[in-house]
Amino acid sequence: KIVLSAGQETMVPVLPRVTTSNTVSLRSDASYLVVGGFGGLGRSICSYLASRGAKNLVVLSRNAKADKLAQLQTELNHVAEGVKVTAISCDISNMAVLTKALDCVARGVPPIRGIIHGGMELRDSVLEHMKVEDHKAALAPKLNGSWNLHQYFSSTSSKQGKGALDFYVMLSSLVGVVGFASQSNYSAGGTFQDSLATHRVANGLPGVSLDLAVVKSVGYLADHPDSEKTIESLKRHGFTALAEDEVLAAIGSAIQTPFAGQLTLGLNCGPTGQPSPDAPLAHDARFAQLKHRAVKTSTAPTAASGNSSDLSSLLATP
Secondary structure (H helix, E strand, O other): OOOOOOOOOOOOOOOOOOOHHHOOOOOOOOEEEEEOOOOHHHHHHHHHHHHOOOOEEEEEEOOOOHHHHHHHHHHHHOOOOOOEEEEEEOOOOOHHHHHHHHHHHHOOOOOEEEEEEOOOOOOOOOHHHOOHHHHHHHHHHHHHHHHHHHHHHHOOOOOOOOOOOOEEEEEEEOHHHHOOOOOHHHHHHHHHHHHHHHHHHHOOOOOEEEEEOOEOOOOOHHHOOOHHHHHHHHHHOOEOOEOHHHHHHHHHHHHHOOOOEEEEEOEOOOOOOOOOOOOHHHHOHHHHHHOOOOOOOOOOOOOOOOOOOOHHHHHHOO
């Protein structure tokens, strides 16, 4: 026997039901580029693309080792038949290296028609103690890497051809919108990706920047033993931890709406998810509408007022 009890402030994660007509369907005669495809989240994204019809995946990674490729290929073989993975070690922040890698790929696989850029580098430190090299390292994949991919696929001289992309999705970060004291470098990179997506859309090119909060079940934090501490810290700052299927659903939405620009998810908007009083989010006027106030009801309401909460006084409360 199971008894479910739900109160007024109970939060239940919900994903919208996707109808058949809205299901992502990818081309089997095209290739899809995944940057950072060997991490936990990257492999999940590759499996998602394969399950949606992709037969040719190109994975760029700074460490594209044979054992990682074999592991990914084995996982994809259980998802769909005939999926081919091409892996190349490449630093996307170096334009010359990236161009050489993509030109080489173009000779052996179908044209690349979509990009999911999940490359990242964490070098956390408060700004006053941050080393210059740490600042540059965290910026490199998001700023230089994102721009280099944009330049390559926008160039008429590239082997892929200008305007060839159906989508360009960048996995950015919510800290680029909200801010986080120890991640000013990572935050700056995310903000650049948001701006780049807007720039691309303004020029008639597909571009979506997904501002994600922490992902709890797969990816960087899931692979580190102190992840629970980090998740709890972010929750106190007003973020909510995202599940793997929520991230994949967001990526699917970005693929289907390739000119959406910037999409933000991971702010805890529920009444039980308020940021702590000392969190920057609690004092940011941009998010003032997310604050919840408990409305006290009178035990003996009068005919005139109906309850003890006066609407005008509530509206006047800062």
